[in-house]
Amino acid sequence: MALDRDPATRSRAEAFWVLSGLHAVWWYRMTHMLWGWGWRFIARFISQIVRWWTLIEIHPGATIGNRLFIDHGAGVVIGETAVIGNDCTFYHGVTLGGQGDVKNGRRHPTLGNGVAIGAGAILLGPITIGDNALIGAGAVVLIDVPANRTAVGVPARVLQRPQRRPRP
Template sequence: MGLWEDAKNIRDKDPAARNVAEVIILYPGFHVLVTHKIAHFLYNHRCFFLARFVSQLARHLTGIEIHPGAKIGRKLFIDHGMGIVFGETTEIGDNCTIYHGVTLGGTGKDTGKRHPTLGDNVLIGAGAKVLGPVYIGDNVRVGAGSVVLKNLPANATAVGVPAEIVRVGNIKCCPADDLDQQDLPDIVNQRISELEARLSRLEAEKQGEFPPDKKE
């Protein structure tokens, strides 16, 4: 049931997928789930070389690198997939969606549990990086290109470098591919605008246009 469920999930979430057969034959996001199950089985039975061999073969075939030790829940949807990396101690919950270019990696400073843990129903946008043993709560959305270095609570939306929480909804469940990428605030642009406004005020005060103690 597991792989058939995964294939149907991809068909349901990808508007370009016409049927389950197409997903099974043509989709690298499905192929890598198949090979990871094999590699993870070998890893758990301490056949580390064979496990890495299978995972590296999958990497060359799909462009997706998943360490054999990573734990993946049900109904993971990897869309496109090229450039995705999951580290050894990564844990992914059920019904998650991950776009191309995503890294669930380490910081290089941690030992033991070094990689992220994702709850259920999480979406990670294209090119985002989640680094270190951080926990990403259920129903979290991470905008494209963001860099997450801290834990994120359930139902949050985070964007930016480093990522900041811009929205927290009281949502019990929502589609794992539900994120309006065009409706997310530009954190960097907001910070620049705030700095420009502050600089303008300081220059005006220096020129005597506003007394230092006057409040606007």
């Protein structure tokens, strides 16, 4: 999976040993299991060690689907009530943070499947990002983003994603 999504990674061995995003997600899976068993202090303690090691902070209470790819992951923060669908991609400095608002028990964003988030983007509060949405680098997203749309800017605004035209 990492080999398919990171052109700079040349082998499975390289991915295994050097991809901090991969390590962070593996450790998240273990701490999330501990969190679910009620071993919350141990889960948080391990997640803090992993944060120090990888520079990626994933709260063990977050819910993450399959195949999350974190590329150049330094500075990524994923909050406790964040929900991330399958096949999402994050670049460095992405924050899924709380804003103090609580909506249906959530303080953090909910992402659909196939969402891509550019470097330095900040998503705050109990917002929803639809399937296959794109969030531009440096965007500050405080609003819902529909499926198949792009959000850019500070504060972010939603654009219509350009349609691909078939080649003649």
